[in-house]
Amino acid sequence: MKTVDLSKTSVRELNQALHDQAQTCTEREWQVLQPAGKHNLVCGLDQNLSIDIQGHAGYYCAGMNKKAHVVVHGNVGQGVAENMMSGSVRVKGDASQSAGATAHGGLLVIEGNAAARCGISMKGVDIVVQGNVGHMSCFMGQAGTLVVCGDAGDALGDSLYEVHIYVKGQVKSLGADCVEKEMRDEHLQELAALLNRAGVNEDPAQFRRYGSARELYNFKVDNAAAY
Amino acid sequence: MSDINVKPGLRESATFDRHTIAEIQRAADTGIYDIRGFGAKRRLPHFDDLLFLGASMSRYPLEGYREKCNTQVTLGTRFAKKPIVIETPVTIAGMSFGALSANAKEALGRGASAVGTSTTTGDGGMTPEERGQSSKLVYQYLPSRYGMNPDDLRKADAIEVVLGQGAKPGGGGMLLGQKITDRVAMMRTLPKGVDQRSACRHPDWTGPDDLAIKIQELREITDWQVPIYIKIGATRTYYDVKLAVKAGADVIVLDGMQGGTAATQDVFIEHVGIPTMAAIPQAVQALQEMGMHRKVQLIVSGGIRNGADVAKCMALGADAVAIGTAALVALGCNHPKWQADYEKIGSAAGYYDDYHEGKDPAGISTQDPELMSRLDPEEAGRRLANYLRVLTLEAQTLARACGKNDLRNLEPEDLVALTVEAAAMARVPLAGTQWIPGQGF
Amino acid sequence: MCGIVGLYLKNPALEARLGELFEPMLIAMTDRGPDSAGFAIYGDEVAEQSIKLTLRHPDTEFDWEDLAEQAKTGLSASLEWFQNANVAVFKLAADESAARQWFAEHAPDVLILSIGRSIEILKEVGLPVEIAERFSLASMQGTHIIGHTRMATESAVTMEGSHPFSTGMDLCLVHNGSLSNHNRLREALRREGISFETENDSEVAAGYLTWRLRQGDTLKQALESALQDLDGFFTFTIGTRNGFAVIRDPIACKPAVLAETEDYVAMASEYQALTSLPGIEKARVWEPEPATVYAWERQGQ
Numbered sequence: 018m019k020t021v022d023l024s025k026t027s028v029r030e031l032n033q034a035l036h037d038q039a040q041t042c043t044e045r046e047w048q049v050l051q052p053a054g055k056h057n058l059v060c061g062l063d064q065n066l067s068i069d070i071q072g073h074a075g076y077y078c079a080g081m082n083k084k085a086h087v088v089v090h091g092n093v094g095q096g097v098a099e100n101m102m103s104g105s106v107r108v109k110g111d112a113s114q115s116a117g118a119t120a121h122g123g124l125l126v127i128e129g130n131a132a133a134r135c136g137i138s139m140k141g142v143d144i145v146v147q148g149n150v151g152h153m154s155c156f157m158g159q160a161g162t163l164v165v166c167g168d169a170g171d172a173l174g175d176s177l178y179e180v181h182i183y184v185k186g187q188v189k190s191l192g193a194d195c196v197e198k199e200m201r202d203e204h205l206q207e208l209a210a211l212l213n214r215a216g217v218n219e220d221p222a223q224f225r226r227y228g229s230a231r232e233l234y235n236f237k238v239d240n241a242a243a244y
Numbered sequence: 245m246s247d248i249n250v251k252p253g254l255r256e257s258a259t260f261d262r263h264t265i266a267e268i269q270r271a272a273d274t275g276i277y278d279i280r281g282f283g284a285k286r287r288l289p290h291f292d293d294l295l296f297l298g299a300s301m302s303r304y305p306l307e308g309y310r311e312k313c314n315t316q317v318t319l320g321t322r323f324a325k326k327p328i329v330i331e332t333p334v335t336i337a338g339m340s341f342g343a344l345s346a347n348a349k350e351a352l353g354r355g356a357s358a359v360g361t362s363t364t365t366g367d368g369g370m371t372p373e374e375r376g377q378s379s380k381l382v383y384q385y386l387p388s389r390y391g392m393n394p395d396d397l398r399k400a401d402a403i404e405v406v407l408g409q410g411a412k413p414g415g416g417g418m419l420l421g422q423k424i425t426d427r428v429a430m431m432r433t434l435p436k437g438v439d440q441r442s443a444c445r446h447p448d449w450t451g452p453d454d455l456a457i458k459i460q461e462l463r464e465i466t467d468w469q470v471p472i473y474i475k476i477g478a479t480r481t482y483y484d485v486k487l488a489v490k491a492g493a494d495v496i497v498l499d500g501m502q503g504g505t506a507a508t509q510d511v512f513i514e515h516v517g518i519p520t521m522a523a524i525p526q527a528v529q530a531l532q533e534m535g536m537h538r539k540v541q542l543i544v545s546g547g548i549r550n551g552a553d554v555a556k557c558m559a560l561g562a563d564a565v566a567i568g569t570a571a572l573v574a575l576g577c578n579h580p581k582w583q584a585d586y587e588k589i590g591s592a593a594g595y596y597d598d599y600h601e602g603k604d605p606a607g608i609s610t611q612d613p614e615l616m617s618r619l620d621p622e623e624a625g626r627r628l629a630n631y632l633r634v635l636t637l638e639a640q641t642l643a644r645a646c647g648k649n650d651l652r653n654l655e656p657e658d659l660v661a662l663t664v665e666a667a668a669m670a671r672v673p674l675a676g677t678q679w680i681p682g683q684g685f
Numbered sequence: 686m687c688g689i690v691g692l693y694l695k696n697p698a699l700e701a702r703l704g705e706l707f708e709p710m711l712i713a714m715t716d717r718g719p720d721s722a723g724f725a726i727y728g729d730e731v732a733e734q735s736i737k738l739t740l741r742h743p744d745t746e747f748d749w750e751d752l753a754e755q756a757k758t759g760l761s762a763s764l765e766w767f768q769n770a771n772v773a774v775f776k777l778a779a780d781e782s783a784a785r786q787w788f789a790e791h792a793p794d795v796l797i798l799s800i801g802r803s804i805e806i807l808k809e810v811g812l813p814v815e816i817a818e819r820f821s822l823a824s825m826q827g828t829h830i831i832g833h834t835r836m837a838t839e840s841a842v843t844m845e846g847s848h849p850f851s852t853g854m855d856l857c858l859v860h861n862g863s864l865s866n867h868n869r870l871r872e873a874l875r876r877e878g879i880s881f882e883t884e885n886d887s888e889v890a891a892g893y894l895t896w897r898l899r900q901g902d903t904l905k906q907a908l909e910s911a912l913q914d915l916d917g918f919f920t921f922t923i924g925t926r927n928g929f930a931v932i933r934d935p936i937a938c939k940p941a942v943l944a945e946t947e948d949y950v951a952m953a954s955e956y957q958a959l960t961s962l963p964g965i966e967k968a969r970v971w972e973p974e975p976a977t978v979y980a981w982e983r984q985g986q
Contacts, residue, residue, distance in 0.1 A: 029464065140433040238276060453688070453717040
């Protein structure tokens with residue numbers, strides 16, 4: 018295992034060393050010490066690496082991740098795993114706003130709470146939040162799955178496309194064009210499989226499903242108030 | 245519009261003219277605002293209101309075709325390890341695959357590459373056709389992040405963070421259902437046939453303080469290799485340019501209100517933003533005050549049509565320009581050979597602006613396979629290359645006439661204005677006077 | 686467009702270390718605001734009938750001693766004072782309006798940065814580390830403190846345009862974001878008798894709160910009506926004589942993190958500004974909800 022102490026090494030040096038692994042992978046396991054909330058840690062990875070960040074990270078931690086598996090033993094700032102393509106990111110603490118924004122694939126697990134706009138414009142990622150999510154979560158979500166084991170804030174799933182949303186707790190309010198939908202067997206199976214992948218011990222039967230009513234997909238004059 | 249049925253003595257209202265009346269009737273019929281492509285159609289103070297002071301006695305002109313006049317420009321010298329060198333200061337603006345056909349995108353790449361300049365992706369990702377044919381490709385980073393992919397990001401020669409567009413500063417893009425085909429839907433991860441409305445703000449940052457961190461992320465992902473551009477629509481240009489510099493831009497792309505679009509509300513196109521000519525002096529002033537003029541390069545777009553426009557932008561302080569609408573016209577948009585087809589869809593060659601409908605007879609702003617096949621990318625690419633060469637030659641002609649051995653040595657002092665408005669906006673004297681109305685910004 | 690930090694002590698034992706705990710928080714926000722920085726510190730409270738003024742003169746050699754003598758006579762009040770760089774704190778047994786009037790007439794070059802019983806505001810153009818050093822922030826004591834690092838948007842980079850903005854007796858405000866209706870609001874507030882020094886949007890927010898409080902609102906009421914009347918994007922932190930408050934606009938794009946332990950409540954634009962605090966690992970950390978007033982007040986005062 019390779020250990021990088023960010024009180025002695027710059028973020029640039031760390032990221033470059035990790036990017037260099039995309040060509041020839043010489044070191045699969047990494048540990049990052051003293052992250053101290055720094056921004057843009059381990060972003061742009063493109064190799065099957067395993068990285069443990071021992072502390073808190075700032076904005077865009079593991080941004081645009083491909084293939085790598087990142088665990089943050091602390092909180093993360095805005096836009097964790099933004100635009101992730103594959104691999105996984107696990108946050109042991111809380112995530113700030115826009116967690117998993119526009120992410121296309123992979124798995125994002127937040128063991129604490131996620132703030133506003135979790136999964137905004139998500140495009141295929143699977144996100145599992147063990148705590149609560151803030152307002153406008155999944156805003157304009159296009160594809161993928163958002164699972165919330167706690168409560169969801171205002172305007173969940175506003176202007177949603179095809180994301181599957183599962184919430185166990187209370188939903189403060191649903192956004193425009195987001196509705197509760199029937200939980201059928203296929204959904205229970207999908208949710209069970211995802212919870213299992215995320216290593217989260219919850220009963221799928223206790224969740225409710227939400228999705229797009231698809232009323233705003235094409236302009237209708239009668240819906241003008243919703244635009 | 246025909247006057248055949250109008251009798252002498254009938255007076256058209258200047259306030260409620262025929263266009264206005266037709267628009268009220270259209271709104272009452274449909275219940276939706278007018279959506280269209282193209283840029284502002286109203287008359288605006290523009291570069292035509294500026295003239296060059298050619299050399300004679302006090303200054304000496306350069307010999308055309310013989311004495312050197314440099315057109316090469318390097319973009320992104322502030323932080324990037326690999327700045328972009330372009331052979332002519334005319335670049336191709338961002339236009340998406342989706343809004344444009346794959347053939348049109350390929351043609352843009354071919355034309356630009358033939359003259360050694362860059363082209364730009366758009367709100368919809370990077371296509372292999374486009375990357376393959378573009379020797380220098382700028383990858384746009386937009387609020388929607390459609391098709392945003394770190395592999396493509398690393399393939400790009402520069403990254404352009406788009407905050408706004410001259411046709412619609414403060415608004416997001418639109419792509420209506422007719423154009424969301426299987427391939428477009430797949431690239432954007434959207435259901436086929438939806439009316440897609442792109443976001444007006446980025447999903448994971450707001451404001452220059454957060455943008456500074458975002459730019460750093462893009463640099464980290466690309467290992468500080470390529471330049472980062474920031475594109476803004478011209479409005480509060482003086483402040484926005486200062487903030488773009490503070491946020492860490494290598495290059496600023498400034499799009500005036502004449503800049504085109506594939507689809508947005510007509511009310512946006514005609515009523516938001518400031519003319520390109522008015523925006524450049526504000527931007528240059530901001531850069532000069534920060535000691536960053538020429539260090540952070542300025543690319544100007546919005547209504548650039550000929551070499552005179554190019555030279556005038558350069559004289560006002562731009563490092564390069566970008567063309568969009570003019571490039572499409574060069575490819576074949578609004579060409580008279582399709583007149584019969586334009587008439588079938590209620591338009592005419594020279595008037596067509598319903599890019600959002602996807603029925604473009606010239607095969608450019610469409611995803612329809614039959615229409616799209618009308619555009620031969622090689623032939624259209626050649627037309628664009630020809631046009632780009634003409635722009636360059638024209639700009640050089642004017643620069644040599646003003647005694648410059650480099651396009652970038654053109655200065656505001658080489659210009660005068662024909663109208664009081666142009667003099668005030670461009671901050672050059674009214675022709676024959678020393679009067680520059682309205683100092684300050 | 687900026688960085689905000691605030692620290693409110695619940696445990697009096699930490700009061701001697703307030704400046705030392707706060708300094709790294711302010712400096713951590715340098716990237717968010719490299720143009721200017723400032724802070725409002727609360728403590729060293731004067732008696733009920735007295736006030737404390739933070740006064741600034743551009744000249745570091747300015748003769749404060751002389752001004753203090755004149756003020757003592759002119760206002761016929763007892764006066765204590767001390768100097769900190771180009772700023773002086775005058776403690777006076779006088780009322781606010783009399784003091785304002787006297788300084789306006791007799792020392793027009795002297796700018797009043799704050800008036801109250803507890804507040805002192807210190808701010809300058811420059812990097813946060815320079816401002817902290819100039820005013821010896823690390824050695825300061827007090828009960829609570831809020832600070833700001835500025836990336837100027839539309840108004841000029843000047844000392845006057847830097848935060849915190851004083852909003853009347855013992856009240857101040859710092860802002861991250863950009864208001865979109867401040868020009869008309871400034872005109873309306875001017876007609877209500879509120880004066881403004883700059884074209885800055887944040888100063889309008891501060892003036893708005895002053896006006897609401899003058900109309901008899903409680904701080905909570907004033908902040909709730911601010912949510913109705915201010916348009917645009919904002920995260921505000923507001924300092925009062927015995928507490929502080931945090932509020933975000935209904936869209937809440939500009940960042941904010943709160944942390945609470947038994948010893949303190951801390952606020953910052955980014956978590957990294959909180960990492961140096963003792964016991965932060967065990968603190969309750971959360972992001973404030975949109976359009977919600979969060980306030981902490983010292984009991985029994």
